[in-house]
Amino acid sequence: MIKFFWTIRKTLMEKHKTAQYFKYAIGEIVLVVIGILIALQLNNWNTDRISRLEELKLLTEMHHNLESDLEDCIWNINKNLELHQSNSVVLRHLEEQTPLHDSLKLHYGNILGTTTQRRNMSTYDHLKSKGIDLISNDSLRRDITALYSERYYYIEKMELQYDNQIQLNQVLPQINEKVIIDNISKTGYPIDLESLQNDNAFKGVLRTNIYVRWFMAYRYKSLRTDIENLINKIKNELEVRNT
Secondary structure, X not given: OHHHHHHHHHHHHHOOOHHXXXXXXXXXXXXXXXXXXXXXXXXXXXXXXXXXXXXXXXXXXXXXXXXXXXXXXXXXXHHHHHHHHHHHHHHHHHHHOOOXXXXXXXXXXXXXXXXXXXXXXXXXXXXXXXXXXXXOOHHHHHHHHHHHHHHHHHHHHHHHHHHHHHHHHHHHHHHHHHEEEEOOOOEEEEOOHHHXXXXXHHHHHHHHHHHHHHHHHHHHHHHHHHHHHHHHHHHHHHHHHOO
């Protein structure tokens, strides 16, 4: 093709058709520019196509990860409600000074406990390495960032700096001193029931723990709502993009 154009230019120059030569040269330049623009457009189209395919792949993986995270979150909610109930039952038992029976031993063995979210960050970390702008939907991109970089870390902070510290520094010392725990049967009973019934420090720790368990359950419920909303948004995005 280049040789063909060169031959035409040579022929025009040899015939001293200067005006036609310049017109032809300008036309050739225009064709070259158009060719370059078309090539760039094709390259941009192909790059965008690859990016969109990768975006859909990452969103699909994130959808699966979030479903797993949701299951873990629901488990954490139920566990905190279970711990809340046991602390409430034991406190009521001590305040009303009722006899100790086997069902109460199950609750005594369930006073202490914490929960830890087990989130899957692999897809989000991969997305960050590619650039968060890979997500073309602005609203969806903001929601993804909010959940993974804010909500998850807030819950982690509450677990480590709030709940775990109270369990370690307040609840555990009281239990070790005043309750026998059977780790095999997961049951427990007071070392001295009569003394414990009048122990305001122990009952105060139970009240604190009741609030902590309610607080953590409430935070996990809020997290569950955020996860469910993001799952639905990703699902809708995938359905729209795949139609």
